[in-house]
Amino acid sequence: MSFVDVIAKKRDGRALLREDIEGFVTGVTAAEIPDYQAAALLMAIVIRGMSDQETAWLTEAMVRSGDRVDLSDIPGVKVGKHSTGGVGDKVSLVLAPLAAACGVVVPKMSGRGLGHTGGTLDKLESIPGYRTDLTIDQFKDVLRRVGTSIIGPTAALAPADRRLYALRDVTATVSSVPLIAASVMSKKLAEGGDALVLDVKCGRGAFMTSPADARELARRLVAIGAHGGLRTEALVTAMDSPLGRAVGNAVEIVECLETLKGRGPADLVTLAVTLAARMLVLGGRAGEADAEAGARRALASGAALDKMRALIDAHGGDSRVVDDYTRLPQATRRSAVPAPAAGFVEAIHADLVGRASMALGAGRRRIDDPIDRGAGVLVLKKPGEPVAAGETVLELLFNDDRGLAQASALAREAIQVADAPPALPPLVLGRVA
């Protein structure tokens, strides 16, 4: 069957065969299928959808397009974690040392930020000297010594996903649950862990804005994990307002360190502990009943903070930042965004805060834009908190004021104040296992 016939099949809403999908992925990887044919098929997939079986085959083929990390010679149960991306979502940076402190091995390949959501790599690279470009051997060595390592994606892992993602980005074919699921899981399967905990974000600041879509994505991700022999669980969590009080890069590192010192904001602590507990259960390090308590103990005892220090050291970073935040990139200027009226903060729209942070230089519009690791936004008043008229709700941190006017407008628009205290939705909206 010619590739045009494969495109026509999906165009007409019919299911693709395993060989169709494998031919697509190997053809794209080898650059034998021209971009215009790949784009036509991607659009047909976005509109017509793919079954769980087709999605599993796609994921499998993308994993096979490159190498797969072999972690079998590292003792312990390896449990990965992945978030679909949010604003102020620094959970991995608390969770990885926390779960490692509880005896789970946490291998993690993270991505860079794009658009209004930040990336774990960009935040980590705020720490002077921290190297995210370790070889697989160095990665495994850190995992053995520290119990966790966080690096960037290597070019050898799921190269088909990289090529397809670049094409999807410029052809309006990103928004597809099966394509997103296959992209995420191909990388996670290639990472070589034994189990995986997923944080599927849902709300204004997330890719999935409706709970139904987020649950469907969670269900797909878990199904692909099961198909690929990876024990996978997903939590669906709220992303309507930024997580914690810091949005940016260095400011998020500070908030993580504060959290590891027991002074974290309630939502970040809750989410980190909840996810850590799932990792402990999947990793066989705790039972359902005592997992959360175990995680809280590792936070309170300073064991997780010690792991963070060891993680930074092992990656060549300056771990003195743990005790001296002035060693991190700073913002030289600040601008207050006041409450428009007295009352209670009803909402801090995460997407707008993310865009404000990007306008200040903390994020990137295109993958090769430079970023300012000192810039960002602080959330001084979270949803539910009372405010006086004119009281500062958001604080903009910046070094370059080119984006200030835009950021201020976005930040103002992000703030909703009401007369009465709002009903706040739960942080964890559901679990798929």
Next chain:
Amino acid sequence: MSFVDVIAKKRDGRALLREDIEGFVTGVTAAEIPDYQAAALLMAIVIRGMSDQETAWLTEAMVRSGDRVDLSDIPGVKVGKHSTGGVGDKVSLVLAPLAAACGVVVPKMSGRGLGHTGGTLDKLESIPGYRTDLTIDQFKDVLRRVGTSIIGPTAALAPADRRLYALRDVTATVSSVPLIAASVMSKKLAEGGDALVLDVKCGRGAFMTSPADARELARRLVAIGAHGGLRTEALVTAMDSPLGRAVGNAVEIVECLETLKGRGPADLVTLAVTLAARMLVLGGRAGEADAEAGARRALASGAALDKMRALIDAHGGDSRVVDDYTRLPQATRRSAVPAPAAGFVEAIHADLVGRASMALGAGRRRIDDPIDRGAGVLVLKKPGEPVAAGETVLELLFNDDRGLAQASALAREAIQVADAPPALPPLVLGRVA
């Protein structure tokens, strides 16, 4: 709005604005929009569809992507004709001289054959010396002197259509009523006529296989014509079996000449006279009541045959072919395809006969394949005619036997014989004005 946002709009099933469509067409013409983005939008259009308004804007933009022929300085009403393509569809070659003999000016730009359907240009080029590559000035000169001229498409007319068609061909985005309608009508509007009669083919040998789809295409074509100020009518006609008894190139020229001499097969004569009558009415040369009679008279009197001779002469062709068919390319070998049983021919599947003819060398799979103008298929027994077992139903004409086995198998499969005379559907299935 970025072009990715335009793609996303159609992906989500929303209507495009005039400026979106114009940006698409000018971007494609100037090669400023990359093929992968154009392919993604085309696939979204194929699946989500386009309104009449969007289709009219697309057509308009494609017309404006190139030149428009100005025929205003040629006296008389100029009435074009276009067929959506069938097997043995040589109607234009009878109709153009016939309508011209009745006083209508018939400017015609024809295409080449592709796949199982033949092309008027390929048939005309069977005539030694006939030039299809006239300049627009030469074309107009022939129209003035003869009343009709049939040439190939010029590169300056609707270049966007050519670029889009090439991309659609390799991305499974051909099968879309609005895209087909815009493609046909952009070329017809650029041709500069005053009115247009369309022959929308319907059945196994046509692009539209169901009457509902064919009617919808006819409706779209007529609507675009009206929107563009071109008086347009469409007949929906049957294309289940080949039209006439000849399929190929030189053999179809012979059949046309026989028809112009009053010895044509009934279906071809009926269709040519019916379409000619519509052209006379649209061109103001006859009333509804006497148009068909006028066309039949021009056929019987030899006036149409004289026009054919003049047309060939004016294009540099050897008009002695009119009286000496041996001057046309010949097939040196023949192979009979017999009836599988005694009875009545129930069907001669046009698509399979077209593919058999292509296998013998008379058609092309790809646009730059060479063709054998002597090869083809003769239909000795038409649907409804009685046959004895083993009697020849189809005759394969060829010079090169490389495709003979395939052609024979297709031809055998094309023949359906029944015990009783079949109920034959009407030739003209409907009219849209």
